[in-house]
Amino acid sequence: MLKEERQQHIISQINIHNKVLSTDLSAQLNVSEDTIRRDLNELAELGKIVKVYGGALSKSFHYPFSGREIYNKDGKKEIARKAVGLVEDGMVLLVGGGTTMIELARIFPENIHCTIFTISPLVGLELAEHPNIAVNLLAGQLAANSHIVTGSQVISQLSEIKADLCFLGTNGISITHGISDSDWEVVQVKKAMINSASKTALLSISEKLDSMQKMKICNLSAIDYLLTDLDPQSVLIEKYASIVSVI
Structure with missing residues (x-):
């Protein structure tokens, strides 16, 4: 090559x-x-x-x-639009970090009243001016690379929360290996987020489908919704629809 x-x-x-x-x-x-x-x-x-x-x-x-360097920004906006459709008035939400979550925060409807807990200071800043949202930033060690908080302090706080819905990102998703990541600390926080929510929605650009990272977070069956930039009827996502609700 x-x-x-x-x-x-x-x-x-x-x-x-x-x-x-x-x-x-x-x-x-x-x-x-x-x-x-x-x-x-x-x-x-x-x-x-x-x-x-x-x-x-x-x-x-x-x-x-910066906005200018966002990879597949249109796809991430489409995923964010789908995610908003899952939010109901009065919900308690858990929100992860990353560029797709920031797009979600930017289009959050002003008429929705809810309580949000997030591990991402950047997401929290985007939501801070929303008139009807109570934003709670979980405390922990701020990871310089991912800009989310990790560590035992975060996991302890998550154990005291029971959210209606968790919005989670991923670095890898496959039928055989489930949801995965390359950072051990991030894996532990994401596991705790899933355990702290009644339902979990995974937000992922379609290019991550059928990819695997070295550290497993959970089986695909532990996820309730899979939101991608694809049409839910696409043959590219058909096999996932037998395990998880595809949106």
Whole structure:
């Protein structure tokens, strides 16, 4: 594979999954980790990615308020529109982090009265001016890469909440491996969020379908709704509809 092709694959994986690990890219592309590190350094110098220890982040994930770099922004807006349709007046909601959740916060209807708990300061800021929402930011250690709070303090607080609905993002989703992520601390928080809600809606761009990260959060059957940018009747999502309600 030519260097240009290899680097395009790297950018594609970073855009889809927000974060990639050098070890995973090395295995996918069958090249040395030194080669991957050189690629990441070059892409970072060109301003196409954000290099971090052990891998890289997408620019839109690391700088979500810039707006210009958001990957598949139209798709994420469509997912957010579908998510709003699940919200009912008076609900208690749990909301995760990431660019799709920020899009959801931006279009939240002003006539809806509800209480929201979130692990994302960025989501909380977007919702702060909403006239009819009580926004509660859960406390914990702020992760520099994902901009969400993690740790035992967050998990303890989540154990005291019983939300009507949890909006959750993911880095990987497949029939066989379920919902997965590449960060152990994030996995623990997402597990706690699912346990703290009566129902869970997974928000994911369709390009993440049939992908798997190394750390499992839960089986697909633990999720109540799957919201993507696809038409629910699409053949690309047909197999998921037998396990979870596809919207």
